[in-house]
Amino acid sequence: MQASNSCDVIVIGAGIIGAMSAWYLQREGRSVTLLEHQQIAHGASQGNAGILAFPExxxxxxxxxxxxxxxxxxxxxxxxxxxxxxxxxxxxxxxxxxxxxxxQAYAQSLAAQTQLMHLAQTEMQQVMRERALQSYFxxxxxxxxxxxxxxxxxxxxxxxxxxxxxxxxxxxxxxxxxxxxxxxxxxxxxxxxxxxxxxxxNPRQLTQALAQLALQTGAVLTTGHARALSTTPTGAQVHLADGRVLQARTVVVACGAWSKPLAASLGDKVPLxxxxxxxxxxxxxxxxxxxxxxxxxxxxxxxxxxxxxxxxxxxxxxxxxxxxxxxxxxxxxxxxxxxxxxxxxxxxxxxxxxxxxMPDSLPVIGTASATSNVIYAFGHGHLGLTQSAGTARLVADLACQRTPPLALAPFSAARFA
Ligand SMILES: Cc1cc2nc3c(=O)[nH]c(=O)nc-3n(C[C@H](O)[C@H](O)[C@H](O)COP(=O)(O)OP(=O)(O)OC[C@H]3O[C@@H](n4cnc5c(N)ncnc54)[C@H](O)[C@@H]3O)c2cc1C
Known part of the structure; x- marks a missing residue:
């Protein structure tokens, strides 16, 4: 099928992870389409307890x-x-x-989670200084x-x-x-x-405010249900339920609890x-x-x-x-x-x-096994709000081909293969 639209980055899912990632990517100069099948903050990011739980x-x-x-x-x-x-x-x-x-497995997860939390806290401290966001914290x-x-x-x-x-x-x-x-x-x-x-x-309003910041700096919000992904020589395609096919250099999967079929469509069977x-x-x-x-x-x-x-x-x-x-x-x-x-x-x-x-309490953050043009950012369990800024930093580093500040192997989609 012919791709009906082409852009730089598509972020699928406008929860806290997708909205934060879209804003980080826009700030890096990438041009983002935020794809959401309902409204911004429709999922878990809407009604959580609102705790930044860095010590957990x-x-x-x-x-x-x-x-x-x-x-x-x-x-x-x-x-x-x-x-x-x-x-x-x-x-x-x-x-x-x-x-x-x-x-032994617990000790490894604990070490990885501790590193991610350090990054999450450092990044969130910067987010909290943003004038438009200060009042949410x-x-x-x-x-x-x-x-x-x-x-x-x-x-x-x-x-x-x-x-x-x-x-x-x-x-x-x-x-x-x-x-x-x-x-x-x-x-x-x-x-x-x-x-x-x-x-x-207000976790829902914070997510909306982040999406708004991304939109103000040039991101585009599109409504559509992503059904499957595929690769192209220069990027990836998102196949929508209504038959449209969106194409981008980079696709970020941030659909929270609904991310599993999208990863599976690229061959990554994650126990989400x-x-x-x-x-x-x-x-x-x-x-x-x-x-x-x-x-x-x-x-x-x-x-x-x-x-x-x-x-x-x-x-x-x-x-x-x-x-x-x-x-x-x-x-x-x-x-x-x-x-x-x-x-x-x-x-x-x-x-x-x-x-x-995920069974080991660690999110999936990293590139798809089939292509580095698809980045996974889902599976944050009880801690997605807390880890949103750290995750967005890692997503932006991967999308911009920079070496991330921590090893991503413990967060790989393939770790349970
Ligand atoms: C009761 C409760 C309390 C919590 N308390 C806290 C807390 O205090 N602190 C904390 O850090 N975390 C907390 N959490 C966890 C936190 O809410 C989640 O980890 C986080 O919201 C996940 O964000 P997300 O963006 O990955 O997913 P979501 O917020 O679920 O967003 C996913 C988005 O993707 C969209 N989507 C899904 N499928 C598709 C598709 N195929 N195509 C297009 N769009 C799609 C959805 O509509 C949704 O908007 C809590 C969770 C719950 C349930």
Missing amino acids: VSPMAAPGVFRKVPGWLLDPLGPLSIRPAYLAQITPWLWRFWRASRP RQVGTLDLYDTEASLQAAQKDWDNRAQAGAQFHRVGRTDIDHLQPGLAPQFQHGMFTPDGTQVG DTERGYNTTLPLQGFALQRQLYFNDHAFVVTPLADGIRVGGAVELGGLALPPNFERSRAMLGKAQRFLPQLDIQGGTQWMGFRPS
């Missing part, structure tokens, strides 16, 4: 994690659930997750809460990893906890405080799946929330948005097609009210999002 370097697939799984699964509304209808499809992913949790501090001394002790390895990665935090007892966040239930006597924890006040997450955004007047609260033994967070309070988290393995189970949001809300007795839980808006997740 520990991969989810950690030694011993499988010992906790049966307990979690006993509670259908607990931190982790598997939809029975999706069990067969998710089993190969879980097997790879188990392999990634073995000590607020340093509020992060308070991690534990039900018991034993559960804090059990998390010590994670805190050691954070310390080794250079994060600054300190232990807090009840008096400090009361000062940092008045109104917490008495059960919370043990915590950790990270003073420089930063909150994105989704960890579905749920939340409820409450009206701001419901409670005087001071900072980001992590309820670590219950796998959910309460975060202070610019215009609301977001209560959410949890992981549901249920693929992209099954309907949401908003009982999960209600369960977290019920717990949040027990933990913050003055929290008014009326009038909230529920949401489910699809985290794009």
Whole structure:
């Protein structure tokens, strides 16, 4: 089929990864077409918790994690659930997750994640200085809460990893906890405080603002559903569902949880799946929330948005097609009210999002096996907002044929081949 349009770079997907990459590429002097089949920030980037979680370097697939799984699964509304209808499809992913949790594999993922986080933080610090974006970021501090001394002790390895990665935090007892966040239930006597924890006040609007910056500097937004990719001698083609074929020197795949078929069309079979997450955004007047609260033994967070309070988290393995189970949001809300007795839980808006997740917790960032003209940037799991600027830096380096500042082998699409 004849290519109906030709340009320099096509970025497929206008989530936080695609929007940030489009802006970085435009700033490098590349001429970008941003291709999106819905609206900007339609996917996971719309409703996430808004946490810049640079200290969170520990991969989810950690030694011993499988010992906790049966307990979690006993509670259908607990931190982790598997939809029975999706069990067969998710089993190969879980097997790879188990392999990634073995000590040597875990150590490798931890080292790679730590490097990526350093880059992500350095790059995001520059993004935060951009005049048009400054108002989206607020340093509020992060308070991690534990039900018991034993559960804090059990998390010590994670805190050691954070310390080794250079994060600054300190232990807090009840008096400090009361000062940092008045109104917490008495059960919370043990915590950790990270003073420089930063909150994105509205993740959807930040994504829109980034796309807007790219458009203001010359990028073009096109609506269309990318169905497959193919290579040409000088670039790559994007085949759209409506029959159009777009052609570019460089194509960036940033479709979040929907990236798998596009990589497969070039022969890269990546074990990308989704960890579905749920939340409820409450009206701001419901409670005087001071900072980001992590309820670590219950796998959910309460975060202070610019215009609301977001209560959410949890992981549901249920693929992209099954309907949401908003009982999960209600369960977290019920717990949040027990933990913050003055929290008014009326009038909230529920949401489910699809985290794009790889079994080893590392994203896919790098060129396609078949051609260096296609760059993958997807699979950021729980950390896509946090790692967006670092990913965009790597995408821009690859697109401009510069040597990236970190080794990309741990992020290769072929690492599970
Ligand atoms: C409940 C929850 C809380 C979270 N909290 C945080 C947090 O606090 N901090 C953090 O760092 N991360 C958090 N995350 C993770 C973060 O939201 C994701 O990692 C990140 O948004 C992924 O961004 P993305 O751009 O890769 O994907 P998405 O935001 O999903 O964007 C993909 C885009 O591609 C488009 N698209 C898909 N297929 C096609 C196609 N074929 N053709 C054209 N367009 C297509 C989609 O419409 C979408 O706009 C959270 C996630 C969830 C679900």
